[in-house]
Amino acid sequence: MSLYITSAVIIRNQTVRKNGSVAFQSSETNVHLFLRAIYDYLEVSYTRFHKMDALNKLGWAAAEFLLQEIESGFVDKESAGIVLANKSSSLDTDERFLESTKSVASPALFVYTLPNIVLGEICIRHGLKGENTFFVTPNFDITFMHDYTEQLFESEAVNACIIGWAEQYHEQYEAAFYLVQKSSMGLQEPFTIKALEKLYE
Amino acid sequence: MNNNMDNLMAELKAQIIEQLNLQEVQPGDIDNDQPLFREGLGLDSIDALELIVLLQQHYNIKLSNPADGPEVFYSVRSLAEFITAEREKAG
Numbered sequence: 001m002s003l004y005i006t007s008a009v010i011i012r013n014q015t016v017r018k019n020g021s022v023a024f025q026s027s028e029t030n031v032h033l034f035l036r037a038i039y040d041y042l043e044v045s046y047t048r049f050h051k052m053d054a055l056n057k058l059g060w061a062a063a064e065f066l067l068q069e070i071e072s073g074f075v076d077k078e079s080a081g082i083v084l085a086n087k088s089s090s091l092d093t094d095e096r097f098l099e100s101t102k103s104v105a106s107p108a109l110f111v112y113t114l115p116n117i118v119l120g121e122i123c124i125r126h127g128l129k130g131e132n133t134f135f136v137t138p139n140f141d142i143t144f145m146h147d148y149t150e151q152l153f154e155s156e157a158v159n160a161c162i163i164g165w166a167e168q169y170h171e172q173y174e175a176a177f178y179l180v181q182k183s184s185m186g187l188q189e190p191f192t193i194k195a196l197e198k199l200y201e
Numbered sequence: 202m203n204n205n206m207d208n209l210m211a212e213l214k215a216q217i218i219e220q221l222n223l224q225e226v227q228p229g230d231i232d233n234d235q236p237l238f239r240e241g242l243g244l245d246s247i248d249a250l251e252l253i254v255l256l257q258q259h260y261n262i263k264l265s266n267p268a269d270g271p272e273v274f275y276s277v278r279s280l281a282e283f284i285t286a287e288r289e290k291a292g
Contacts, residue, residue: 036225047243050223057225096222104254107247108221 001153006186007179008199009065011058018065019187020199031171035061052112052121053093054173059084059118059166060125062175066162067126070179070186081130081158082119083149088169089115089136118166131157140165140176142196149180149191176200209281217277220255221248233278241276249274262287 010017014034016024024041028034035057039049042064052060094113100106111117119132131152137144145163152158164177178199180191189195214228217237221244235241238248252274256262262284264270273283 032225039225047240050226050242051221051245051248053222054224104258106220106222106251108251111247 001150001182002184003150003153003180003182003191004184004187005178005189005191005195005199006181006184007066007070008187008189009062009175009177010200011062011065011175012173016061016065018068023065029171031168031173032057034173038064046125048121048124051108053090053109055086055090055092055115055166055168056112056118056121058168058173058175060121062164062166062177063122063126063162066177066179076159077127077129079130079158080128080160080162081152082122082128082132082162083135083145083152084115084119084133084162084164084166085135085137085140085145086115086165086167087136087138088167090117092169115166122162128162130159130161140167140200142200143193146191146193146196153180153182206281206285209284210277213277213280213284216255216259217242217252220251231277234276237274237276237280238271252280256284260284260287 008019014026014028015022016038024038026034026037028037031054035054038061044064049057049060090113093109097106097109097113100109115134115136119134122128123132149161149163152161160179160181162177162179164175166175167173178196189199210233211228214231217223217231218226218228223242226242231242238244249270253264256264264273273279
């Protein structure tokens with residue numbers, strides 16, 4: 001089966017790169033302010049953003065850039081999936097929730113103490129209804145993500161898929177999102193481990 | 202009186218940001234009259250619980266009638282007016 005990477009977004013070091021080119025840069029070193037700067041730059045009105053924790057905001061922002069200009073290429077969102085991974089799960093928010101339990105536990109914090117919420121927020125935003133999975137792994141295992149994604153397509157579980165890495169813990173953050181589709185559009189990069197690694201550099 | 206109301210609304214904005222964990226929102230982002238729920242800050246039912254806790258913790262005010270919630274929590278101004286009225290009632 002021929003699969004293609006049709007869009008790729010890397011967010012790290014106060015910079016968003018889309019398909020290899022710088023799409024956004026900010027001088028904000030604080031992760032929350034950096035992600036807010038992205039939100040302002042995108043000029044979208046999406047009030048749920050303000051309620052998200054930093055991990056959710058990072059995933060949301062990466063998906064926004066990833067799907068810009070290509071959203072109409074999602075012919076069948078019913079079977080468009082998303083598979084992400086990170087190493088810290090939602091530990092950053094888990095720690096803040098634990099701290100809040102020393103006084104009055106915050107239900108507003110609790111609702112975000114799962115990495116799966118990142119998937120949910122992206123699916124709600126873009127109407128994706130296919131397979132979705134979030135792995136917690138020590139590092140971004142590109143070979144594993146490639147092979148798992150291929151299997152999803154081969155078993156016809158998805159007809160398009162966002163895959164990648166969304167990691168945030170305190171001020172450390174990194175996102176690497178790829179859109180994989182059956183048709184050659186956008187970036188038109190064949191879906192190979194080598195191509196994923198090259199775009200991740 | 203107006204100064205008191207302005208100070209109270211400024212205080213409430215800081216407390217709302219803290220209580221609801223709106224980590225990248227600044228007090229200046231919140232308009233005194235903008236709706237807090239759905240549009241505006243996009244708050245939801247869980248946040249309503251947080252605001253009830255905020256009223257109890259910081260102002261020792263209990264919302265005795267939950268049906269008043271939508272009106273009281275409509276905006277920062279309506280919340281400030283409710284607190285002011287409750288304080289006057291308490292003498």
